[in-house]
Amino acid sequence: MKLSNFEMAVLFALFSSVVLGVVTKRTDRERVRYGLKCFCSFMLALFAIGWAMHFLHG
Amino acid sequence: MAQASTTPAVSSLPAKSPYLVLIVSWLLPGAGHFLLGRRGRGAIIFVTVLAAFVLGILMRGAMFEPKTGDLLTTLIQYGGFVANLLGGLFYLLAIWLGYSEPDQAGHSHDYGAKFLVAAGLLNLLAMVDAWEIAKGTKD
Numbered sequence: 001m002k003l004s005n006f007e008m009a010v011l012f013a014l015f016s017s018v019v020l021g022v023v024t025k026r027t028d029r030e031r032v033r034y035g036l037k038c039f040c041s042f043m044l045a046l047f048a049i050g051w052a053m054h055f056l057h058g
Numbered sequence: 059m060a061q062a063s064t065t066p067a068v069s070s071l072p073a074k075s076p077y078l079v080l081i082v083s084w085l086l087p088g089a090g091h092f093l094l095g096r097r098g099r100g101a102i103i104f105v106t107v108l109a110a111f112v113l114g115i116l117m118r119g120a121m122f123e124p125k126t127g128d129l130l131t132t133l134i135q136y137g138g139f140v141a142n143l144l145g146g147l148f149y150l151l152a153i154w155l156g157y158s159e160p161d162q163a164g165h166s167h168d169y170g171a172k173f174l175v176a177a178g179l180l181n182l183l184a185m186v187d188a189w190e191i192a193k194g195t196k197d
Contacts, residue, residue, distance in 0.1 A: 008166075008169040011113065015109060015176065019180045022102050023187035
């Protein structure tokens with residue numbers, strides 16, 4: 001199965017966010033909000049680290 | 059609303075041994091939550107961990123083996139092996155059915171190995187959650 005780096009990173013972020021949301025919060029609303037927050041944080045880190053690597057590596 | 063609809067059914071279930079819940083949770087991701095009456099949570103955990111594991115297999119990721127070398131290599135190999143093992147039956151079935159991918163270069167294989175590790179670690183989170191619910195320290 002061939003996926004791009006970005007697609008794999010998004011899937012990884014999705015799976016991690018879902019489980020983190022489900023096990024750490026008490027209500028369904030809190031779980032969804034926290035899961036979305038985690039996912040957005042992962043995406044932000046993905047783009048930030050990607051651009052940092054671009055500028056550092058040249 | 060969801061919490062109110064699940065609480066009466068959950069409170070009527072007999073108490074389960076935390077150790078049994080932990081072992082069942084390890085063997086089959088999400089099953090510990092099912093035993094405790096948290097079917098929705100169990101289903102989500104099962105599907106997520108399974109999806110991560112299957113994607114790892116489809117990307118032909120290598121499974122870690124307990125090999126020694128320098129300190130960093132030993133930590134990585136043993137750590138990865140433990141993480142793979144935390145995948146429970148998914149990992150055991152894969153090994154018993156002969157899944158054996160060499161550790162090879164390539165971003166797809168690398169990600170595959172990481173997905174296999176992540177599946178185990180996500181199950182660890184689920185195991186801890188199930189344990190705490192069984193002990194009564196968490197809802």
